[in-house]
Amino acid sequence: MTSKSQQYRFVSAAKLPTRKGEFTIHGFVEENSGVEHVALSYGTWQPEDVVPIRIHSECLTGDALFSTRCDCGFQLERAMENIVENGCGVLLYLRQEGRGIGLINKIRAYHLQDQGMDTVEANEHLGFDADMRTYEMCKVMLDKLNVKNVELMTNNPRKTAALKDLDINVVARKPIDHGITKDNKNYIKTKTEKLGHAFDPHILGD
Numbered sequence: 236m237t238s239k240s241q242q243y244r245f246v247s248a249a250k251l252p253t254r255k256g257e258f259t260i261h262g263f264v265e266e267n268s269g270v271e272h273v274a275l276s277y278g279t280w281q282p283e284d285v286v287p288i289r290i291h292s293e294c295l296t297g298d299a300l301f302s303t304r305c306d307c308g309f310q311l312e313r314a315m316e317n318i319v320e321n322g323c324g325v326l327l328y329l330r331q332e333g334r335g336i337g338l339i340n341k342i343r344a345y346h347l348q349d350q351g352m353d354t355v356e357a358n359e360h361l362g363f364d365a366d367m368r369t370y371e372m373c374k375v376m377l378d379k380l381n382v383k384n385v386e387l388m389t390n391n392p393r394k395t396a397a398l399k400d401l402d403i404n405v406v407a408r409k410p411i412d413h414g415i416t417k418d419n420k421n422y423i424k425t426k427t428e429k430l431g432h433a434f435d436p437h438i439l440g441d
């Protein structure tokens with residue numbers, strides 16, 4: 236029986252020039268489900284270096300459709316800018332749309348939130364946990380990129396804990412609280428109150 240992380244396989248990599256800088260995109264596939272994840276790497280490092288990384292969960296609405304209903308698109312852009320400013324780093328782009336429930340179910344959850352539920356209540360009303368994501372693929376992806384020690388750009392303590400459980404040395408957490416808007420302030424407040432997210436209170440001030 237292969238361990239969960241051994242189900243992931245590196246397939247290929249290529250140059251990816253972007254408006255933020257020239258990255259390399261690395262494609263990984265999960266053997267059983269065919270789910271594809273990618274890593275964007277920038278610059279070089281030694282195994283003993285501390286590398287800035289972002290674990291970014293796919294959010295079509297935020298990442299590609301300019302939604303202000305969440306902070307994802309703002310965080311994606313800021314994370315890539317941080318990596319380029321630092322001179323090196325990695326962004327793991329994980330196909331975990333909707334905190335793992337998928338795009339159509341996220342739209343169903345949004346519909347329930349339009350009726351007054353919060354983002355946790357909506358997931359649970361649909362029969363899902365508040366957060367269905369797992370992070371075992373990060374181990375295979377970071378090992379392939381020779382990243383052992385990380386500075387993690389996140390407000391989500393579950394990501395820090397998940398990497399530590401994978402024996403990845405999380406040296407520091409760097410907040411990434413960009414993109415607070417009038418449309419997502421309540422969503423973010425719910426994440427701090429119910430999902431343990433660490434946002435500085437001043438940025439959510441009323």
Ligand SMILES: Nc1nc2c(ncn2[C@@H]2O[C@H](COP(=O)(O)OP(=O)(O)OP(=O)(O)O)[C@@H](O)[C@H]2O)c(=O)[nH]1
Binds near residue numbers: 292332
């Ligand atoms: N089910 C559900 N998923 C959502 C909702 N809003 C955003 N998402 C998904 O949540 C994921 C992003 O998670 P966030 O909670 O924004 O942030 P995080 O990645 O957990 O934490 P950070 O690293 O601090 O950004 C993406 O997969 C989004 O599609 C929602 O209302 N319901």
Ligand SMILES: [Zn+2]
Binds near residue numbers: 294296297298305306
């Ligand atoms: Zn989003």
